[in-house]
Amino acid sequence: MKLTKEEYQQMTTEASPKSQVVRDCIWAFCVGGGICLLGEVLKYFYCKWGLTLTDAGTLTSATLIALSAICTMFGWYQKLATKAGAGTLVPITGFANAVVSPAIEFKTEGYITGVGAKMFVIAGPVIVYGMLASVAWGIIWYFWRILFA
């Protein structure tokens, strides 16, 4: 097969990285969507059992976190994460995995400076910046209400 340089270049760009991105995105969509769907199903049943919407939401998060912790303990979550990428990272189960995984890994360094401290390697920054943003929003909202309401 004879190809000019341009044709060859076009073929390689078409073939290699783009298809990888597309495959990553399909995995992320299906796994991430699946985790959200599982959450919705759990919430549906919790609501059916007479919990308020807020309580059902909290319990749904707690259940997903517990499931994620179990899967992380057996190494299943990490295996899924190599395929699903952001599909396993972005949902609350990814946050739980980021807490549980270093907690197990650094058990050898003891319960205080190992488990207790390393749990926050990724969760720490998430909580810190989330809180900073929410406090800023609270202050803005307080003065907004005084001035405009």
Place this chain on the structure above:
Amino acid sequence: MNFVWAFVIGGLICVAGQLLMDYTKLTPARILVTYVVAGVVLSALGWYEPLASFAGCGATVPLIGFGHLLAQGVLDSVEKIGLIGALTGGFTAAAGGITASLVCGFLAAVFGQSKDQS
């Protein structure tokens, strides 16, 4: 129909994260921080609540929903108890999720074995 939208919207939010991972050099920790802060901002602007009531867990299970939860908690607390609510609202709303994560992390560390990483 709720279930379909939870799957679709949740999936799309994850695809956005995947595109960030593939096209930028953002580490997972940075993406999680970005998502939570984005959730607070979107919720503060009033854009996230409509999505959350439409897509349910599709909007609340991804970490943007965690930011949304923080912002909603602060909003409620400020309305109830004034400026101190800015300090207490976030953690009050997020207490369940954070505590569950820490408890699960500890229990997993007690019962789990750290595997050889090789």
